[in-house]
Amino acid sequence: MSDTEAAAVGSSVRAVRTETKNVVLTYDDGPEPGGTERVLEALREHGVTATFFVLMGRVRRFPRLFAEMADEGHEVGLHGVDHRRLTSIDPREVRRRTGDARRELEDRLGSEVRWFRPPYGLHSRDSWTAVAATGLTTVLWTDALRDWWDRPTDTHLEPVLTAARPGTIMLAHDGFASWVDGVDDGRPPTLDRGRLTDLVIGAYRDQGLACCSLTEALDAGEPVIDVRLAP
Numbered sequence: 759m760s761d762t763e764a765a766a767v768g769s770s771v772r773a774v775r776t777e778t779k780n781v782v783l784t785y786d787d788g789p790e791p792g793g794t795e796r797v798l799e800a801l802r803e804h805g806v807t808a809t810f811f812v813l814m815g816r817v818r819r820f821p822r823l824f825a826e827m828a829d830e831g832h833e834v835g836l837h838g839v840d841h842r843r844l845t846s847i848d849p850r851e852v853r854r855r856t857g858d859a860r861r862e863l864e865d866r867l868g869s870e871v872r873w874f875r876p877p878y879g880l881h882s883r884d885s886w887t888a889v890a891a892t893g894l895t896t897v898l899w900t901d902a903l904r905d906w907w908d909r910p911t912d913t914h915l916e917p918v919l920t921a922a923r924p925g926t927i928m929l930a931h932d933g934f935a936s937w938v939d940g941v942d943d944g945r946p947p948t949l950d951r952g953r954l955t956d957l958v959i960g961a962y963r964d965q966g967l968a969c970c971s972l973t974e975a976l977d978a979g980e981p982v983i984d985v986r987l988a989p
Contacts, residue, residue, distance in 0.1 A: 768886050768985040770896040771873075774925040774972070776979030781962055782927040783808040783955075783969045784899065786837055786875060789816050789823035790933030796952025797932040798826060804959045809972045810932065811837035811875040811897075813939055814859040817866065828867055833971040835873030836860055836894065841935035844876050844885035845988050853888035860892055873897045873972060877935070880988045897972065898986060899929035903954065906931065908947035911954050918961045925979060927972065930955070 774782060783801075785808055788794045801808055810832055817824045828834060838844070839855045847855075856874070863871050874894035876885065881896065889896060901917040917928070934946035959969050 765890070765983075766985050767883050768881060768987040769983050770881070770898045770986055771927070771972075771981040772898045772984045772986075773900045773927055773982035774975040774979040775982050776925045776975060778975075778978045779924055779967050780970050780975045780978070781922070781924065781967050782972050782975045783930065783958070784811060784875070784897070784927060784972065785809070785930050785932040786811045787816075787841065787931050787933035787935050787939075788812055789820045789827060791820060791823065793934070793951045794820075794823045794827065794932040796950065797955050798830060800952045800955035800959070801832070802830060803956070804969075806959055806969045807832050807971045807974065808969070809833040809835055809873065811835045811873070812863070813837050813841060813933075813935070814839045814862060815939060816933065817863065824866070833973055834863065834867060834871060835875060835897065836863055836871055837875050838877050840940035841877045842940040843878055843880055844889070845880050845882045847885070849884035849888040852885050853891050856889050856894065857892040860894060879986075881986070882988050886987065897927070898984070900926040902929035903958065905949060905951070905954060906934065906943070906947060908945070908949070911949060911957065914954055915957055915961055918958055922962060922965045922967060924967065925975065925982070928958070930958070
């Protein structure tokens with residue numbers, strides 16, 4: 759989906775078609791103290807890079823964490839200015855906010871930002887069109903660790919252990935959106951995100967799979983596209 763304007767409305771990357779043994783690790787809702795640094799530590803120990811979908815408001819609040827993420831070679835995509843559902847915002851505002859955030863993020867990175875993941879994975883026809891107009895490609899996921907639930911860390915491994923396959927885009931989180939991000943999703947889970955990352959990478963490795971960022975996976979494959987829009 760290199761030509762965003764030619765893509766069908768609602769088109770999103772949901773997996774990678776590849777003959778390599780790679781799976782894509784993605785993290786949402788950061789940067790966040792207590793979460794992001796633990797995830798980065800685990801990734802560093804395994805020599806793995808991932809794709810982080812950041813909230814611009816958090817990048818501004820925690821610039822050192824963001825700089826650490828970027829300096830360690832991880833890929834950065836945009837998750838939004840805050841975590842409000844784009845389907846609840848005027849499309850003209852979605853386009854303005856997303857375009858401004860992309861430019862700010864690129865200025866901080868010193869490189870191009872290609873990917874966008876809408877909060878909650880939700881797009882309407884109008885919000886998808888507004889984001890596409892900024893030159894970003896929407897990325898969703900194949901499976902999720904469901905690490906927004908407050909339950910024992912090991913139980914989040916179920917999709918890794920039961921549905922592991924090359925080209926999977928796995929959704930994880932290095933943060934938890936809250937009122938400061940424009941939403942109220944309840945209490946954050948009591949979860950060691952670094953330990954979970956360590957367990958996920960190890961579980962994939964035991965099945966002969968290696969974790970990487972989205973662009974790394976696409977270097978040896980091609981995107982699997984789905985059209986997904988909120989009803």
